[in-house]
Amino acid sequence: MTDSPRRAAATAAIHAGRLPALPGVPVIPPVHRSVIYEFVDAGEFADVMDDASRGYLYTRIRNPTTDELGAVIAELEGAEAGLCFASGMGALSAAVAELAPPGAGMVAATQIYGQTHHMAATRPDGRLVDIGDTDALRRAAQGAAVVVCETVSNPSLAVADIPAVAEVAHAAGAALVVDNTIATPIGCRPLEHGADLVFHSATKYLNGHSDVLAGVAAGSAELIGRLAERSLELGATLAPDSAWLVRRGIRTLHLRVERASENAMAIAAYLEGHPRVRRVAYPGLASHPSHAVASRILDRFGGLMSFEVEGGRPGGEAVMDRVQLCLRATSLGGVETCISHPASTSHRQLSAEELAQAGIAEGDLRLTVGCEQVDDLIADLDQALR
Ligand SMILES: Cc1ncc(COP(=O)(O)O)c(C=O)c1O
Structure with a gap:
């Protein structure tokens, strides 16, 4: 018998196996599947809960594996911050909800992914415009809060002149959101051309193996912070296993x-x-x-x-x-x-x-x-x- 009392099997089944940390950092970080996190004392718990100190509390709020993917996307896109979503549409929905609430006005390129087209077409304040027609875009952007286009569109392969689109959007007071799914950050970095937010269906090239549904967005720390707040309500949180797979895919x-x-x-x-x-x-x-x-x-x-x-x-x-x-x-x-x-x-x-x-x-x-x-x-x- 040791000094500590033997724990019942029911207790051991839940609490056994907590090993001390040993030297040696894994080259490939683990998947952090834990939804909840433990704190050393009540004060630390309260500080993290109040956001007085940054920490992990609950995976819909923040998770180390999705944070890691967010950081990778931010660096690839040349952004201050990145954020993960359960799908590309989750990323777009969060962005549009934040930047253009109902009535604020959304403009989307006619040459855009079908579901995004549908989103703009079915909003009473939505407008669709040929992204290559600068005069039409200027008219459509008046009074709109957001303009959405793809770097390379699917399937017409129209390439948006992002600096020109950004200038027109900004002159009208609208934010420019670019879907960079098809170009990827290897092909183009829209933020460097004037976009305010870039997002991806990470389901596509970023993951690259047709086995994960995921979305990511990147932009200023301020805007990504607002999207993170928004996604607490939307709940389109990416699962850590999916984030880990996308991060692995991005290596190639x-x-x-x-x-x-x-x-x-x-x-x-x-x-x-x-x-x-x-x-x-x-x-x-x-x-x-x-x-x-x-x-x-x-x-x-x-x-x-x-x-x-x-x-x-x-x-x-x-x-x-x-x-x-x-x-x-x-x-x-x-x-x-x-x-x-x-x-x-x-x-x-x-x-x-x-x-x-x-x-x-x-x-x-x-x-x-x-x-x-x-x-x-x-x-x-x-x-x-x-
Ligand atoms: C260009 C583009 N953007 C966005 C999406 C939506 O992404 P998801 O299916 O990950 O929601 C798709 C999906 O096909 C797409 O092709």
Whole structure:
């Protein structure tokens, strides 16, 4: 028998195994799954609870693993602070709720992710505008509190002239929020071009392995602090396991984006020369309307492209049916190449007129190019286009 009384199994099952800290810091930080935190005394507990000293209390408020991912995003985007959310839409919803409460006015690019388009289109104070039309943007931004655009849009691949958009938004007194999901911070850092807040669907390139749903935002410490307060109510908190996986994925972000960009450039050039392809939208091609802006704003042209095959919707569907290596799947930014049909998937909420405004043809196919050997991808598309 030791001096301390033997604990009952029920107690040991809960409290046993607390080991003293030993020298040696893990190179890869652990996942902090604990939702609650313990304090040395009542005073420390009260101080953390009152925010008199910064500490961990409850994971919806703060968690070391999500804090770590937030810090990584802040550094990658050149921001003072970063914050995690349960999804990309969680990040956008928090930003819009904070910057443009109902009635304050929201402007979004017509060329934007379908769900963001839907958000602006269904708000009584929402306006949609061609982000490349500066005069239209100037008119739309009057009286608005926020302008939302994507660095590179999906699937028309329009590249926003972020410095010009920021100038117009700021002159109207609106904040500029940029969705940098497709460009990634390897391709562009919108805050350096005048954006006030940048956000990502981290589900895509940041994680890169199609196995996590997550969102992140980065900006000034003041604005991120307001979003953190807001997200206490919204509750769109990222789970620590998901944050850990995204952080792990980011370790190879630069390699994946470089490889996907090289692959995409080769595929775009191949498709552009194919007799059955009517149009290829890829910002790296000199033929793309955004090529000049892209060359100025982007360090990498990225892995996303769209192309229109002859024969409209049935023509596009036939190619979809014949591919053998490219996966018929939605989303983007994973290591695997996926093909999809925007009119019936990501932009299904849009009417025929809205599709046309967003620059999407009924027969367009979207290709999110992964990291495979490019010859194999071209061979697959070649047999599918026969
Ligand atoms: C460009 C872009 N932004 C935002 C989102 C929304 O992200 P999430 O699905 O993580 O909420 C998506 C999702 O497809 C997207 O493609």
